[in-house]
Amino acid sequence: MEIASVIVDVPAKQTDRAFDYLIPDKWRDTIQPGMRVVVPFGPRNIQGFVIELKKESEVKQLREIIEPMDLEPILNHELLALGNWLTENTLCFKIFAYQVMLPAALKAKYEKLVKLAPGVEISALPLSLHSYFVKNGKLDWQDALKNGIVSLLQKETAKGHLEVQYIVKEKVRKKQRKYIRPLVSQAVLTEEMGKLPVNAEKQKQVISFFIERFAPIEMRLLVAELNITASTVKALVGKRILGEEEVEVYRDPYEHRSFERTKPMPLTKDQQTAIEPILNAVEQNLHEVFLLYGVTGSGKTEIYLQSIQEVIEKGQEAIVLVPEIALTPQMVNRFKGRFGDLVAVLHSGLSAGEKYDEWRKIQRKEVKVVVGARSAIFAPFENLGIIIIDEEHETSYKQEEMPRYHARDVAIERAKTYSCPVVLGSATPSLESFARAQKKVYHLLTLPTRMNNQTLPPVEIIDMREELREGNRSMFSRKLFDMLKDRIEKKQQTVLFLNKRGHSSFVMCRDCGYVMNCPNCDISLTYHRVNEQMKCHYCGYESFVPKACPECSSEHIRYFGTGTQKVEDELGKILPEARVIRMDVDTTGRKGSHERLLKDFQDGKADILLGTQMIAKGLDFPNITLVGVLSADTMLHLPDFRSSEKTFQLLTQVSGRAGRHQLPGEVIIQTYTPEHYSVELAGTQDYDLFYQQEMLNRKMHHYPPFYFLSLITISHEQLLAVVSATEKIVNYVQSRLSPEAVVLGPAASPIPRINNRYRYQCLIKYKREPNLTTTLRTILDQYQKDTKSGLQVSIDVNPFILM
Numbered sequence: 058m059e060i061a062s063v064i065v066d067v068p069a070k071q072t073d074r075a076f077d078y079l080i081p082d083k084w085r086d087t088i089q090p091g092m093r094v095v096v097p098f099g100p101r102n103i104q105g106f107v108i109e110l111k112k113e114s115e116v117k118q119l120r121e122i123i124e125p126m127d128l129e130p131i132l133n134h135e136l137l138a139l140g141n142w143l144t145e146n147t148l149c150f151k152i153f154a155y156q157v158m159l160p161a162a163l164k165a166k167y168e169k170l171v172k173l174a175p176g177v178e179i180s181a182l183p184l185s186l187h188s189y190f191v192k193n194g195k196l197d198w199q200d201a202l203k204n205g206i207v208s209l210l211q212k213e214t215a216k217g218h219l220e221v222q223y224i225v226k227e228k229v230r231k232k233q234r235k236y237i238r239p240l241v242s243q244a245v246l247t248e249e250m251g252k253l254p255v256n257a258e259k260q261k262q263v264i265s266f267f268i269e270r271f272a273p274i275e276m277r278l279l280v281a282e283l284n285i286t287a288s289t290v291k292a293l294v295g296k297r298i299l300g301e302e303e304v305e306v307y308r309d310p311y312e313h314r315s316f317e318r319t320k321p322m323p324l325t326k327d328q329q330t331a332i333e334p335i336l337n338a339v340e341q342n343l344h345e346v347f348l349l350y351g352v353t354g355s356g357k358t359e360i361y362l363q364s365i366q367e368v369i370e371k372g373q374e375a376i377v378l379v380p381e382i383a384l385t386p387q388m389v390n391r392f393k394g395r396f397g398d399l400v401a402v403l404h405s406g407l408s409a410g411e412k413y414d415e416w417r418k419i420q421r422k423e424v425k426v427v428v429g430a431r432s433a434i435f436a437p438f439e440n441l442g443i444i445i446i447d448e449e450h451e452t453s454y455k456q457e458e459m460p461r462y463h464a465r466d467v468a469i470e471r472a473k474t475y476s477c478p479v480v481l482g483s484a485t486p487s488l489e490s491f492a493r494a495q496k497k498v499y500h501l502l503t504l505p506t507r508m509n510n511q512t513l514p515p516v517e518i519i520d521m522r523e524e525l526r527e528g529n530r531s532m533f534s535r536k537l538f539d540m541l542k543d544r545i546e547k548k549q550q551t552v553l554f555l556n557k558r559g560h561s562s563f564v565m566c567r568d569c570g571y572v573m574n575c576p577n578c579d580i581s582l583t584y585h586r587v588n589e590q591m592k593c594h595y596c597g598y599e600s601f602v603p604k605a606c607p608e609c610s611s612e613h614i615r616y617f618g619t620g621t622q623k624v625e626d627e628l629g630k631i632l633p634e635a636r637v638i639r640m641d642v643d644t645t646g647r648k649g650s651h652e653r654l655l656k657d658f659q660d661g662k663a664d665i666l667l668g669t670q671m672i673a674k675g676l677d678f679p680n681i682t683l684v685g686v687l688s689a690d691t692m693l694h695l696p697d698f699r700s701s702e703k704t705f706q707l708l709t710q711v712s713g714r715a716g717r718h719q720l721p722g723e724v725i726i727q728t729y730t731p732e733h734y735s736v737e738l739a740g741t742q743d744y745d746l747f748y749q750q751e752m753l754n755r756k757m758h759h760y761p762p763f764y765f766l767s768l769i770t771i772s773h774e775q776l777l778a779v780v781s782a783t784e785k786i787v788n789y790v791q792s793r794l795s796p797e798a799v800v801l802g803p804a805a806s807p808i809p810r811i812n813n814r815y816r817y818q819c820l821i822k823y824k825r826e827p828n829l830t831t832t833l834r835t836i837l838d839q840y841q842k843d844t845k846s847g848l849q850v851s852i853d854v855n856p857f858i859l860m
C-alpha cells in the first residue's frame with residue numbers, strides 16, 4: 058500500500074476530513090494505521106494520524122509523508138473506529154477525538170525555525186543577521202523573537218533567502234537511565250586491572266567492583282557507592298572494558314511504596330447474589346450493562362475486585378473509572394493491594410511523564426487493570442473483559458470541552474465491541490441510569506444493607522434560621538457544637554464538610570449590598586485569602602480587595618461567605634483544644650500532600666477533618682463517628698435542573714462516611730431550607746422516594762430522563778450580533794424538527810457574559826428526532842466556516858452544565 062489517509066492536526070471545519078499522502082519507499086513497510094506522522098500541509102509541517110492505508114487516491118498530485126513519529130501504532134483499530142463514533146456523537150473535530158485518547162505527553166508541540174533557503178549562502182544576508190546563522194544556518198524562532206529581528210527576517214524571507222521550518226516535537230522523552238556493565242569476562246577484568254598504572258587508584262576501584270559484582274549497575278549509584286566521578290568510569294568505557302547503555306525506566310509514582318496484599322473476602326449473601334450475573338457475563342463474553350445500586354459501605358468495591366479477578370484469570374483486561382476526587386491513595390491501595398503490579402493508575406495528580414509511563418505499561422500489556430479518572434476510558438487495551446464505573450452519577454464523567462463525551466457512553470460503546478459487561482456502581486444512581494434499570498435496559502443489582510448489618514447513621518437536620526432567631530450567629534449550630542465537643546472527649550473523629558461548589562466567597566458591601574463583579578464577565582469575583590486578592594474564575598481577572606465600597610464609600614465592605622479557612626479560624630476560637638486538618642485546594646496543591654493529610658488523620662493526629670468535595674467520597678476510616686455538613690443548600694439555588702439531584706447525592710455520600718465499622722455514627726446537616734425535599738430525603742437516606750419525587754419534577758418540566766437535551770451556545774462581542782444569530786438558529790432548528798420537540802430561546806445564558814463576549818443560548822428538548830444530528834451539523838458547519846463574523850457557536854449534546 059502506498060497511500061495513507063491522514064487526519065491532520067488543524068482543528069477547523071475545512072480540514073475536518075482525511076487527506077491522502079504518498080508513503081515514500083523507505084517508509085512503506087513502516088507506516089501503519091494508528092501511527093502519527095509528520096506531513097506537509099500548506100507551507101507547514103504538521104502532525105497527523107494515519108487512519109487507513111490504500112492503493113489509490115482520487116487526488117492526482119499527492120505530497121509525501123515526511124516521516125513517522127511512532128515506531129508502532131499508538132491507536133489500535135478499535136480506538137480508530139471509536140474516534141469516528143466520538144466524532145458522530147459529540148459533533149467534534151476528528152483530530153480532537155483522537156487526541157483525547159492519548160496522554161498529554163503525546164500531544165504535539167511545534168517548534169519553529171528560520172533557516173537559510175536551499176542553495177542560499179549566508180553572504181546573501183545583511184551583515185547584521187550573519188551572527189545568527191553562522192553556526193548551522195538555523196535560528197530558533199524564540200530567539201528571533203527575543204532579539205527583535207522578526208521584521209528583518211520577514212524581508213529576507215520575501216526575497217527568498219530564508220524560509221520557515223516547523224518541527225514537530227514530542228513533549229516528553231522516555232525516561233532513560235545510564236547503566237554501566239562489564240564488556241569483558243571477570244578474568245579479563247583482573248588482567249586489565251594489572252595493566253593500570255599504580256596511581257590509577259579510582260579506576261582500579263571500579264574494576265574490582267565489577268569483578269566482585271559481575272552485573273550492570275546504574276551510573277548514578279556506581280558513582281555514589283564508590284565516591285568517584287563519572288569521568289573515571291568514562292575512561293574505562295573508552296578502553297572498551299566497560300560499556301554504557303541507556304535503559305528505559307518507568308517513573309512509578311508508587312515506586313517506594315509497598316502495598317499490603319489482600320485476599321478476596323468471602324462474600325456476604327447479598328454480595329453473592331449481586332456478583333453472580335456479572336461473573337456469568339464475564340465467563341460467557343456477554344455485553345450487558347449492570348447498575349450496581351448499593352448503599353454506602355455495602356461492599357461494592359469488593360464486588361469490583363472479585364469480578365476483575367475473574368477477568369484476569371480469563372486472560373482479559375479491566376478498566377475501572379473512579380471520579381478524580383475519589384481517586385485517593387486509599388482507593389488506589391485497594392486495587393494495588395489486590396492485584397499488585399498488574400495495576401496502572403491514571404489521574405491528574407501525576408506529572409505528564411508519569412502519566413505517559415503508566416499509559417505505556419497499558420500499551421505494552423504489562424498491566425491488566427487500569428484505575429483512573431474519566432480519560433482512562435480510552436486505555437489502549439485490546440482484550441477488554443469488563444469496564445467498571447464507580448460513583449456512576451458523578452458529573453465529572455462528562456467532559457466539558459471538545460470532545461464533549463460522557464465516559465459512560467464511551468464505556469458502553471467499547472464494551473459492545475469487546476462483548477463484555479459494564480458495571481455502573483452507586484449509592485445514589487443518576488436518574489438517567491436508574492430509569493434505564495427500571496425499564497430493564499440495564500440489569501439492576503442491589504445491595505440494600507451495609508456490611509455487618511450496621512445501620513446507616515441517623516441524620517439530624519438542623520434549621521439554621523431557627524438558630525439565628527434564637528441568637529446564635531455562629532456557623533455552628535448548638536447541637537453540632539455539643540457533638541463536636543463530645544467526640545473530642547471520646548477521642549473519636551469527625552468529618553466536617555463544607556460544600557464549596559457554587560458557593561464562592563465574594564466581597565459585599567453590608568451597607569448598600571454592592572458585590573464586586575468581574576469587569577469582563579457577569580459574575581462575582583472570588584476572594585482568595587492567601588494573597589488578599591479577588592479573582593475571576595472564568596477569565597483570570599485579578600484585583601485587590603477595596604478598602605471602601607466603590608458605590609457608597611462605606612467601609613463595611615468585606616469578605617462574605619464561608620470558606621474552609623474561615624471555618625478553621627472559627628473552630629480555633631470556639632474549640633481551641635480541637636486538632637484540625639483542613640483539606641481543600643489550598644492545602645492539597647503540592648504533590649503528595651493529599652495523601653499525607655489523610656494519613657495523618659488516619660493515624661489519629663487530628664480530631665476533625667475539615668474539607669470540601671474532596672472528602673465526600675471514598676473515605677473508609679473506622680474512627681469516624683460524626684459527620685457534620687455546615688450548609689447543605691449552597692448548591693440548591695444554581696440554575697441547573699440537576700441541582701436537587703446533586704444535593705441529594707452529595708449529602709448521602711458525605712453521610713456515608715460515618716459509622717462504617719464497629720462504632721456507630723451520627724450525621725448533622727445544617728441548612729437554611731430544611732423543607733426542601735432533597736435535604737429532607739437525604740436526612741432519611743431514602744433514595745427510592747427521592748427518585749420518585751424527582752422523576753415527577755423532571756417529567757413536568759420536560760427534562761431528562763424523559764427528554765434528551767441539546768444546548769447551543771452562541772457568543773459574540775456585540776450583543777445585537779448574538780441575539781440576531783441566536784434568533785436565526787432557533788428558527789432554523791424549529792423548522793427542521795418535529796412539533797414534539799421543544800425549542801427554547803433565544804435566551805441569555807445563565808452567565809450572560811464571559812471575557813467580554815455576550816452569550817446566548819438555544820435549548821432543545823426532544824424525545825426522538827432523526828433529523829437532529831444533521832441539523833446541528835449544518836449549524837456548526839455554517840458558523841465554523843464563517844470565521845469573519847466573529848460569532849462562536851458551540852453545541853453540547855446531553856449537556857451537564859447549562860451555563
Ligand SMILES: Nc1ncnc2c1ncn2[C@@H]1O[C@H](COP(=O)(O)OP(=O)(O)OP(=O)(O)O)[C@@H](O)[C@H]1O
Binds near residue numbers: 325354356675677
Ligand atoms: N465480604 C466482605 N466481608 C467482610 N468485609 C467486607 C466484605 N466486603 C466488603 N467489606 C468491607 O466493608 C467495608 C465497606 O465496603 P466498601 O468500601 O467496598 O463499600 P462501598 O459500597 O464501596 O462503599 P462506598 O460506596 O461508601 O464507597 C470495607 O471496609 C470493606 O473492606
Ligand SMILES: [Zn+2]
Binds near residue numbers: 566568569571
Ligand atoms: Zn456600599
Ligand SMILES: [Zn+2]
Binds near residue numbers: 575593812
Ligand atoms: Zn472574568
